[in-house]
Amino acid sequence: MSEMSPLKNGKSNSRNARKKKVRYYIGKKQYVPGESDLLCATEHDSFGNGGTKKLYRTGKGSYFLVSEYEGNETKIQLMDEQQAFGFMDEHTACIDTDTYDRIFGIPEKG
Numbered sequence: 001m002s003e004m005s006p007l008k009n010g011k012s013n014s015r016n017a018r019k020k021k022v023r024y025y026i027g028k029k030q031y032v033p034g035e036s037d038l039l040c041a042t043e044h045d046s047f048g049n050g051g052t053k054k055l056y057r058t059g060k061g062s063y064f065l066v067s068e069y070e071g072n073e074t075k076i077q078l079m080d081e082q083q084a085f086g087f088m089d090e091h092t093a094c095i096d097t098d099t100y101d102r103i104f105g106i107p108e109k110g
Helices: 081-090 097-104
Strands: 024-026 029-031 037-043 051-057 063-069 073-079
Touching: 024 063, 024 073, 037 081, 037 097, 051 081, 063 081, 073 081
Parallel strands: none
Antiparallel strands: 024 029, 037 051, 051 063, 063 073
């Protein structure tokens, strides 16, 4: 085993050690998936194309959809509450029910 030499003054390079947070800036506001609640995540669209769509709700109650496609293309769409619930209604199997229940309460049985 080789020994690593100590860093000068005992300090580590924390800039490289920390992973950068993903943030999206839209309309002078930032949307941070890592600080938001993931409500619904789906893989593939209705045409079978690869990619993911993730619906988030911020702590302030804003909704945003992150769509990542093959080829590293990412699109962000802001949604109002009606659009967000419409997305979840179209992707019911992909809803994180624990997060949904915590935020909105447990819905009545149908």
